[in-house]
Amino acid sequence: MARMMRLAMVVTALPLAFGAVSAVAAPIDDAALMTEAKALFEPVPQVVPKVSGNAVTGEKVELGRMLFFDPRLSASQLLSCNTCHNLGMGGDDNLETSVGHGWQRGPRNAPTVLNAVFNVAQFWDGRAADLKEQAKGPIQAGVEMNNQPAVVVESLKSIPTYVEHFKRAFPGEADPVTFDNVAMAIEAFEATLITPASPFDQYLEGNAAAMTDAQKRGLKTFIDAGCAACHGGVNLGGQDYYPFGVVERPGADILPPEDKGRFTVTQTAADEYVFRAVPLRNVALTAPYFHSGNVWDLNQAVAVMGTAQLGRDLSDAEVADIVAFLHALTGEQPRVEYPILPASTNATPRPVLMMPN
Numbered sequence: 001m002a003r004m005m006r007l008a009m010v011v012t013a014l015p016l017a018f019g020a021v022s023a024v025a026a027p028i029d030d031a032a033l034m035t036e037a038k039a040l041f042e043p044v045p046q047v048v049p050k051v052s053g054n055a056v057t058g059e060k061v062e063l064g065r066m067l068f069f070d071p072r073l074s075a076s077q078l079l080s081c082n083t084c085h086n087l088g089m090g091g092d093d094n095l096e097t098s099v100g101h102g103w104q105r106g107p108r109n110a111p112t113v114l115n116a117v118f119n120v121a122q123f124w125d126g127r128a129a130d131l132k133e134q135a136k137g138p139i140q141a142g143v144e145m146n147n148q149p150a151v152v153v154e155s156l157k158s159i160p161t162y163v164e165h166f167k168r169a170f171p172g173e174a175d176p177v178t179f180d181n182v183a184m185a186i187e188a189f190e191a192t193l194i195t196p197a198s199p200f201d202q203y204l205e206g207n208a209a210a211m212t213d214a215q216k217r218g219l220k221t222f223i224d225a226g227c228a229a230c231h232g233g234v235n236l237g238g239q240d241y242y243p244f245g246v247v248e249r250p251g252a253d254i255l256p257p258e259d260k261g262r263f264t265v266t267q268t269a270a271d272e273y274v275f276r277a278v279p280l281r282n283v284a285l286t287a288p289y290f291h292s293g294n295v296w297d298l299n300q301a302v303a304v305m306g307t308a309q310l311g312r313d314l315s316d317a318e319v320a321d322i323v324a325f326l327h328a329l330t331g332e333q334p335r336v337e338y339p340i341l342p343a344s345t346n347a348t349p350r351p352v353l354m355m356p357n
């Protein structure tokens, strides 16, 4: 009986082995693939990057971390940056579009804050030049935190521990508790939210064993099919803007007609339905996909990119390989200690809730 089973295994294993040989057209030439990849991509650095116009000091990062987790930046005192950019969940909320003040549903999917410091500009349409400009947006947006800069400053000034932290983070400033400095501190903290040492980074740095064969085939296809033309650099994206639907515009379920993307920023007809090529770092953690958040399956997102951006019907095997490669972009997640936040005082403005009808 045991012998029969062994025999059966050998018999079934043989065609499998041949099948495998013929499916893999050519063995992977790691040296060549690494050289090709190094010309197009860069690894995530192991050290916190410099931020233009904002020295990333330990004091600023500590304050920024408190602010990032402090729901008192929102009018309801219920929503923090971390609510929608959950650092335990890939730096986003894994919702189709975000839900903010008064349970209101926003118009777009939340991108991750991880590695956002490497993007050329922030938001799906690039309307904020950098993270300090970006941070002021959600605090004031009606559908997000719905607060006012003056109220934020009043709240922080009412809490002596915060005043101390601002003094230390912005030494020499007469009145350091300002809305601008809130944004500067958050930007400094966000610069620390980087994810180095993914299998892909290790491969780029010369470790051929860091990626599986499927991931390597996926990388090759990603380059050869033309994905890397838009998704290149350190973040595999986040550097430039392109029409969603260069070749074929996706249906309204994926590309809702009312969101015209970068057109709203530039008022130029050529920018209708133009969006930033999404950074693909940690993309396996950040479903659902696209600015509409209407696609949950990464395989489907990749297939859509093939037809919409490249006019190419990728085969199931190609899609599977690319998705395997995208999984190799998951890096070491930043270990962030949850801050102990100082208590409000009698002078702190009270939460303003808006209940859904």
Ligand code: HEC
Residues within 6 Å of the ligand: 068, 073, 079, 080, 081, 082, 083, 084, 085, 098, 099, 100, 101, 106, 108, 109, 110, 111, 112, 113, 116, 119, 121, 122, 123, 124, 125, 131, 134, 135, 138, 139, 143, 144, 145, 186
């Ligand atoms: C209610 C949910 C919500 C809250 C709260 C929120 N965000 Fe966002 N965030 C979003 C959404 C949605 C977008 C995309 C908006 C767009 O592109 O128009 C976004 C975009 C961003 C981006 C741009 C990333 C990129 O790749 O372009 C950064 C950075 C960011 N938020 C940081 C923050 C910070 C810091 C806070 C707290 C001050 C915050 N967010 C609060 C939902 C939220």
Ligand code: HEC
Residues within 6 Å of the ligand: 124, 222, 225, 226, 227, 228, 229, 230, 231, 241, 242, 243, 244, 246, 275, 276, 277, 278, 279, 280, 283, 286, 288, 289, 290, 291, 292, 301, 302, 305, 306, 309, 310, 322
């Ligand atoms: C012409 C430029 C361009 C090309 C080529 C391109 N993309 Fe994209 N990609 C974009 C843009 C722009 C978006 C954002 C679409 C939107 O508005 O939601 C995007 C979005 C994505 C997303 C969604 C990520 C997320 O977090 O929502 C994935 C995944 C993706 N691309 C993978 C690929 C793959 C794989 C290829 C090759 C088959 C490819 N892209 C080719 C420009 C491009």
